[in-house]
Every structure is written in structure tokens, then in C-alpha cells.
Amino acid sequence: MLNDFLGFTATFASLSTAHDVTVLIPTICREDQYDDFRLCLRSCLAIKPHEIRVSTIESDLLRITKLAHSIDPRIQVIAASFANKRQQIYEAILRITTPITILANDDIKLPSESLPHILAPFENSKIDAVGTCQRVRRRPGLGIIDQIWQYxxxxxxxxxxxxxxxxxxxxxxxxxxxxxxxxxxxxxxxxQDFMTGYVTETWLGIPLNADDDNFVTRLLVAKGWGIRIQMCKKAEVLTTLDFGCGFLKQCLRWARSNWRSNTKRIIFEWRVWILYALLLATLSHSLITDPLLSFLLHCSTITWDPSHRLLSFCIFALWLLFTKVVKLVPHFVLYPANICFIPVTILFGYFHGPIKFYALLTLHLTTWGSRKVHGKEE
Incomplete structure (x- = not known):
């Protein structure tokens, strides 16, 4: 078993095989999402798991069953009584008989050779969950505005x-x-801890539909169950994100989830490092820290020679630029033409500040916000 910097590799045969895996896909797939859903199902079939289970809602059961069976009649389709991702997953969990369950969204595409790499970390009996690296599945023929949203x-x-x-x-x-x-x-x-908590989690007494992945993560950490991230290219999952207002709603939902989950972790996981890291990540933002650092630099260099002072501000500006783009270097290596969008990155980073603080004021909104079921927000 190998454990390199970014995770485990599949050089050695995993103790788990495809026959030990069930892929579980909750969905409320709309007609305009059929192509993405078909691609998802085909990619899941390509990794040859023991079983694929799709969990939808009762009103859509016949439609989703017909769609799934048009890809492969062996795909199992079940239904919850209402649209709620947590409830849909809950309905399927007790029917799963394989040792490993892969939870997947209905818009992802798995590489055909990904399963051995996802399973490799499970060779270690102390590893109980494995995450994957991801990349946005690029859509061809986009105009410049949609290219920016995609970026x-x-x-x-x-x-x-x-x-x-x-x-x-x-x-x-x-x-x-x-x-x-x-x-x-x-x-x-x-x-029992998972089955009960997953569908009964609340925020200020309001049932939570969103934040399901945060709940899973907190439970794994609280129970001491090991998590590994498989970052090799062959396990890279392709996904889709919305454009325009849909993307902004996703950002808003992510921000709300971070506020709620980080607050719970600060309260229930009282460890100095976690407390420091979460407070820093939750409360700080470049919209506040960049002007503050600039002001402090201004005050601390006010007596300097003007040329030295100018140099210090230039170095500070380069450092700020570096911190904002260093995480994106792998993307620019793949798509060097996107370097021209760096100003968009910086501007959106500042724009995200109001989104983050608006999210703080609207934590009582616990639906997805970016998903609609039969024309209504779910």
C-alpha cells in the first residue's frame, strides 16, 4: 500500500473490488438536465460497480425509471415521498448490501478507470471515507460571458x-x-448515529436539507473515522456548475453552509487548532483584510523615504496577487488562455464578501436555493 503526498495510489490491488461497491445517486432531474444525467449513469456503469441505485421522489418515479432503464435496465430506482436529498439518500441506505457506498451527484462524470483508485485508500482499515479531486466539465461553444462564469x-x-x-x-x-x-x-x-442525525439535523429549530456533506464530515471527524482524499488524475471527477444567477445562488448556499457548519464545529469540537482555523476562515475576508493591511502598511512606513515606501507597497501588491492566484496555478497550467481572467478572479473575490455576509444574515434559509422542483425552489 502506497501513501504519497496527495493520497493513495492503486499500484497494488485493493482489498475491495468493484463487486464491493454500490453507487447511490439522489436526483430530481429536470428535462433540461437529461443529457447530464445520462452521462452520469453511463460513467457509473463504466466503472462496473455491483449495483447502481437512483433515489428520486414519488411524483417522478416513472419518469426517472424510464430514463434510467433506457441506459441500463439493471439500474435500481427508488423514491422518497418528497424532494429532499437527505431523505432520498436515507431511503436507499438500508437497502445497500455492499461494504462500500459511493455517494454521487446526478451531474458528475467518473473516469472509467477511477474505481480502483477510489478504493485504494480503503486498504487501510482505519480509512472509512475517501474523497476525490474534481474539475468542471467544460461546455463547448460558450460566449465570453458564459466563459467567465465557467471560469x-x-x-x-x-x-x-x-x-x-x-x-x-x-x-x-x-x-x-x-x-x-x-x-x-x-x-x-x-x-444509528448517522441514520437518525442525517434526517433530523436542524438549524435554530429549522430542518436542514442542504449542508448534508458538512454533516457527514463532522460525524466522521467526531467519531474518529479516517478520511483520505484521492488526488490522482485517474480519480478526477468531472462536474457541472450553474452560470449567472444560478452560480451566485450556489455561492450563497455554500456560504450559508460554511457559517452553519463552522459554528457547530466551533461549539462541539473545542480544539485549539480547529477553533483558530475555522474562526480565521469564517470571519476573515479580503474585502476587510486587504484594506486593513494596506492601512497598517501606510501607518508603519509613514516616516520612510518615498522611494523605499513605494517599493514596500509594490512588494505588498505582488504578495497580495500571489496569495489570490497561487491556488489556481494547476488550472492555468491546463488552460493558459485563462490567465487573462485573473482580474475577474480578484474582482469576484471582493464581490464575494457581501455574498458571505448576506449569507450570515439569512442562515434561516435552509433550502438549496439553486434547485427547483416542478417550478418551485427546493
Whole structure:
């Protein structure tokens, strides 16, 4: 078994095989999302798991079953009584008989050779959950505005890859095990703590539908169950993000999730390092810190020679630029033409500040916000 800087490799045969895996996909797929869903199902079939289970809602059961069976009649489709990702997953969990469950969104694409790499960390009996690196699946023929929205989404995913690979390597912890694609030992999903808490979690007495991946992560960490991130290219999952207002709603939902989850972790996981890291990540933002640092530099150099002072501000500006783009270097290596969008990165970084603080004022909104079911926000 190998354990390199970014995770485990599949050089040696995993103790788990495809026959030990069930892929579980919750969905409320709309007609305009059929192509993405078909691509998802085909890619899941290509890794040859023991079973694929799709969990939808009763009103859509016939439609989703017909769609799934048009790809492969062996795909199992079940339904919850209402649209709620947590409830849909809950309904399926007790029916799973394989040792490993892969939770997957309905818009992802798995590489055909990814499964051995996702399973490799499970060779270690202390590893109970495995996350994957991700990349946005590029859409062809976009105009310049949509290219910018796509780029902003790619930046979000790239930063996440950078952060979770670094923190996982440092101490085995991550801020959030993404719900887009994650392998988890089924026995954990079927514990009473998970089954009960997953569907009954609340925020200020309001039932939570969103934040499901944050709940899973907190439970894994609280119980001491090991998490690893598989960062090799062959396990890289392709996903999609919305454009325009849809993307901004996603950002708002992510920000709300971070506020809620980080608050719970600060309260229930009273460790000095976690407290420091979460407070720093939650409360600080470049919209505040950049002007503050600039002001402090101004005050501390006020008596300097003007040429030295100018040099110090130039160095400070270069340092700020470096901190804002260093996590995106892998993206620019793949897509060097996107370097021209660096000013967009910086401007959106400042714009995200109001989104983050608006999210703080609207934590009582616990729906997805970016998803609609039969024309209504879910």
C-alpha cells in the first residue's frame, strides 16, 4: 500500500473490488438536465460497480425509471415521498448490501478507470471515507460571458482541490468531504448515529436539507473515522456548475453552509487548532483584510523615504496577487488562455464578501436555493 503526498495510489490491488461497491445517486432531474444525467449513469456503469441505485421522489418515479432503464435496465430506482436529498439518500441506505457506498451527484462524470483508485485508500482499515479531486466539465461553444462564469466555477473547484489535499496531508482532516462524489464504508452510513442525525439535523429549530456533506464530515471527524482524499488524475471527477444567477445562488448556499457548519464545529469540537482555523476562515475576508493591511502598511512606513515606501507597497501588491492566484496555478497550467481572467478572479473575490455576509444574515434559509422542483425552489 502506497501513501504519497496527495493520497493513495492503486499500484497494488485493493482489498475491495468493484463487486464491493454500490453507487447511490439522489436526483430530481429536470428535462433540461437529461443529457447530464445520462452521462452520469453511463460513467457509473463504466466503472462496473455491483449495483447502481437512483433515489428520486414519488411524483417522478416513472419518469426517472424510464430514463434510467433506457441506459441500463439493471439500474435500481427508488423514491422518497418528497424532494429532499437527505431523505432520498436515507431511503436507499438500508437497502445497500455492499461494504462500500459511493455517494454521487446526478451531474458528475467518473473516469472509467477511477474505481480502483477510489478504493485504494480503503486498504487501510482505519480509512472509512475517501474523497476525490474534481474539475468542471467544460461546455463547448460558450460566449465570453458564459466563459467567465465557467471560469469562476472552475476557480471554486480548483481552490477546493488545493485546500483539501493540503489539509488532508497535514493532519488527515478536511473542512468538508464533498457530496459530489465520495466513497464511504456502508456500515458507517447504516449506524444509528448517522441514520437518525442525517434526517433530523436542524438549524435554530429549522430542518436542514442542504449542508448534508458538512454533516457527514463532522460525524466522521467526531467519531474518529479516517478520511483520505484521492488526488490522482485517474480519480478526477468531472462536474457541472450553474452560470449567472444560478452560480451566485450556489455561492450563497455554500456560504450559508460554511457559517452553519463552522459554528457547530466551533461549539462541539473545542480544539485549539480547529477553533483558530475555522474562526480565521469564517470571519476573515479580503474585502476587510486587504484594506486593513494596506492601512497598517501606510501607518508603519509613514516616516520612510518615498522611494523605499513605494517599493514596500509594490512588494505588498505582488504578495497580495500571489496569495489570490497561487491556488489556481494547476488550472492555468491546463488552460493558459485563462490567465487573462485573473482580474475577474480578484474582482469576484471582493464581490464575494457581501455574498458571505448576506449569507450570515439569512442562515434561516435552509433550502438549496439553486434547485427547483416542478417550478418551485427546493
Amino acid at each position: 469562476l466555477g472552475e476557480c471554486c473547484i480548483e481552490r477546493r482541490n488545493f485546500e483539501i489535499s493540503a489539509t488532508s496531508h497535514m493532519d488527515g482532516r478536511i473542512s468538508c468531504l464533498s457530496g459530489r462524489t465520495a466513497g464511504i464504508r456502508t456500515k458507517i452510513l447504516q449506524t
